[in-house]
Amino acid sequence: MKNQGSHLIDITDPTQDRYAALRLIDWWDQERVQNAHLMVIGAGALGNEVLKNLALLGVGYIFLVDFDTVEASNLTRSVLFRPEDGGRFKAEVAAESLHKINPDVHVQPFCGDVTHDLGLGVFRQMDVIIGCLDNRAARLAVNQACWHIQRPWVDGALDVMDGLVRTFMPPDDACYECTLTEQDYALLNLRYSCPPGFTLTTGRQPTTPMIASIIAAMQVQEAMKLLHGLPVSSGQATYYSGMGMRLTQVKYTRRDECPSHLMFEPIISLPYGVDDLTVGQFLDLVSSYGNGENMIRLFLPRQIVTVFHCPTCATDVPVYRPYEDVVPVEVPCPHCGKLRLYSNISYITASAKNHNIPLSQLGITHFSILPVQLAQRWQYFELSADKDSIMNRQEK
Amino acid sequence: MPSPREKRLQKEFQRMKDIVSPHSLFRFFCADLSDSEAAEFLKSQISYDVIHQHLPGLLEPDAFEKKYIGLPPEKYLVVYECNGLARDNDGNIGKTAAHAMEIVFGWDYPSKPPTFVWHTPIWHPNFNTPNICIGLC
Numbered sequence: 092m093k094n095q096g097s098h099l100i101d102i103t104d105p106t107q108d109r110y111a112a113l114r115l116i117d118w119w120d121q122e123r124v125q126n127a128h129l130m131v132i133g134a135g136a137l138g139n140e141v142l143k144n145l146a147l148l149g150v151g152y153i154f155l156v157d158f159d160t161v162e163a164s165n166l167t168r169s170v171l172f173r174p175e176d177g178g179r180f181k182a183e184v185a186a187e188s189l190h191k192i193n194p195d196v197h198v199q200p201f202c203g204d205v206t207h208d209l210g211l212g213v214f215r216q217m218d219v220i221i222g223c224l225d226n227r228a229a230r231l232a233v234n235q236a237c238w239h240i241q242r243p244w245v246d247g248a249l250d251v252m253d254g255l256v257r258t259f260m261p262p263d264d265a266c267y268e269c270t271l272t273e274q275d276y277a278l279l280n281l282r283y284s285c286p287p288g289f290t291l292t293t294g295r296q297p298t299t300p301m302i303a304s305i306i307a308a309m310q311v312q313e314a315m316k317l318l319h320g321l322p323v324s325s326g327q328a329t330y331y332s333g334m335g336m337r338l339t340q341v342k343y344t345r346r347d348e349c350p351s352h353l354m355f356e357p358i359i360s361l362p363y364g365v366d367d368l369t370v371g372q373f374l375d376l377v378s379s380y381g382n383g384e385n386m387i388r389l390f391l392p393r394q395i396v397t398v399f400h401c402p403t404c405a406t407d408v409p410v411y412r413p414y415e416d417v418v419p420v421e422v423p424c425p426h427c428g429k430l431r432l433y434s435n436i437s438y439i440t441a442s443a444k445n446h447n448i449p450l451s452q453l454g455i456t457h458f459s460i461l462p463v464q465l466a467q468r469w470q471y472f473e474l475s476a477d478k479d480s481i482m483n484r485q486e487k
Numbered sequence: 488m489p490s491p492r493e494k495r496l497q498k499e500f501q502r503m504k505d506i507v508s509p510h511s512l513f514r515f516f517c518a519d520l521s522d523s524e525a526a527e528f529l530k531s532q533i534s535y536d537v538i539h540q541h542l543p544g545l546l547e548p549d550a551f552e553k554k555y556i557g558l559p560p561e562k563y564l565v566v567y568e569c570n571g572l573a574r575d576n577d578g579n580i581g582k583t584a585a586h587a588m589e590i591v592f593g594w595d596y597p598s599k600p601p602t603f604v605w606h607t608p609i610w611h612p613n614f615n616t617p618n619i620c621i622g623l624c
Contacts, residue, residue, distance in 0.1 A: 231598060268598065280600060350598045353490045386555075394593045394602055397522050400529035403576065407526055414593075414602060422617065432606055432617050434525040437561055437593045442521055462594065467557060469490075 110149055118319055125151040127318050128216055132156045132205050132233055133223035134181040136168035136298055137247050140307030141221055143170055146189040146196045153198045154213060154482065156205050157182040168300040199482055206232040210458030211239060212473050213481055219314045220244040225296065227279050234259065234267035239355040243317050247310045249298045252333030254306035258313050264326025265343035268351035305331060355460055355471040364476040365457050370439055371446025377463050377472060378441060384466040388438040393454035399431040413454040457481050495597050496559035503563065504548055512569040517551035517560035520544035563590045573608040580610055
């Protein structure tokens with residue numbers, strides 16, 4: 092409790108100062124809220140309500156992630172969308188509406204998928220991350236990101252009359268992945284192995300604006316407690332049952348072998364962006380930070396197929412693109428139609444011949460933090476020059 | 488301090504070593520192939536001559552442990568020496584006795600399963616080179 096009791100209450104003119112009522116709260120620090128950087132992932136039912144609250148509170152910077160577009164059925168639960176917004180990106184529409192609610196708030200929309208498109212460097216600039224997600228794969232990605240750079244995140248989930256809120260604060264207590272069962276992993280892998288063109292039905296759960304408001308309100312309240320250094324219970328879920336009007340708490344057990352428990356340390360900031368470097372240039376740079384190790388490996392966020400070999404036609408085609416993007420679609424040989432062999436890798440070594448491949452081709456995104464193994468040590472390199480292009484992008 | 492992923496990979500390495508015996512029908516190699524070696528490997532008909540002479544990055548488990556002290560393999564080549572059926576280019580089914588499969592562990596392992604690539608021709612309900620159906624995905 093860093094601030095309780097030590098803060099002077101500002102009494103301002105309620106006819107002029109929109110935050111006058113907030114300033115009367117003894118632990119509230121409006122300046123802290125205005126300087127805060129929050130990420131909201133998902134602009135669905137939950138995201139809309141979370142964002143509305145953050146804008147009302149005057150949170151200074153909101154990084155909003157959503158890959159989806161507005162459709163008519165969203166309108167029963169989305170205070171930020173209007174019928175004429177149909178077909179537009181949710182993140183962009185929400186950013187515009189929030190600006191109208193409170194022009195003090197800067198909202199940076201990011202129309203992409205949190206699992207593959209968003210660099211870890213963005214998470215590192217945040218104070219709190221709020222998950223408004225509808226699937227395990229995205230929650231797992233957010234959890235791992237937050238663990239790597241040690242930021243708290245507040246997860247929310249909705250059913251019809253029930254919902255839950257849980258705060259995770261790495262490196263303490265249980266994290267989201269600690270809670271996953273064998274069955275959860277099986278369902279996750281089912282999602283990863285979806286054949287092309289087939290998408291699992293997500294975002295189609297029955298739900299109401301009431302449960303979205305209730306859960307979102309609890310999430311934002313947790314986020315404000317985190318911002319102000321007030322005590323928050325992490326590694327546990329608070330279940331809300333609307334039928335019984337009950338709150339129940341469940342403490343999770345921390346798993347010592349949990350794969351998420353990896354801290355990226357040390358992180359070294361490179362004055363380059365993902366579009367500035369080839370693999371060779373990156374590895375050269377990295378070796379200048381080493382102690383002359385002869386083993387340097389750049390681990391790739393996604394497995395990369397390096398080459399297709401057709402045994403029938405005896406041809407080799409260099410690929411160097413993410414595994415999920417080429418398997419199984421491009422496995423058949425374009426000449427003979429038979430299935431080709433391929434080689435895939437999880438890391439690139441300094442001795443690799445293909446040094447002229449751009450980093451961006453290897454599934455590496457803007458503002459990434461890349462894990463590099465130098466013999467027995469690990470170092471993590473941030474592509475820091477991408478910061479402004481991602482976090483302060485000017486909208487056309 | 489090894490990461491949870493490295494600890495898990497070490498455990499997998501130990502399990503791989505434990506199930507191999509002089510009588511087993513398969514052997515495995517720890518692969519640290521350069522990109523060009525990997526491309527060469529795809530072109531080759533699998534034989535031990537090729538593996539030993541031309542691909543220095545393909546190591547027996549004990550050689551791997553000596554070269555990469557304390558580090559687990561990230562990629563395996565499993566070679567099965569047992570009889571099976573394979574279809575030749577004309578569609579005829581014949582006998583085959585050497586099979587090879589590659590296992591690659593991604594950065595996201597063990598949250599996501601490794602990938603498997605079957606390299607050799609085979610006629611079998613669970614295989615369609617290079618694809619394998621093992622109920623994992």
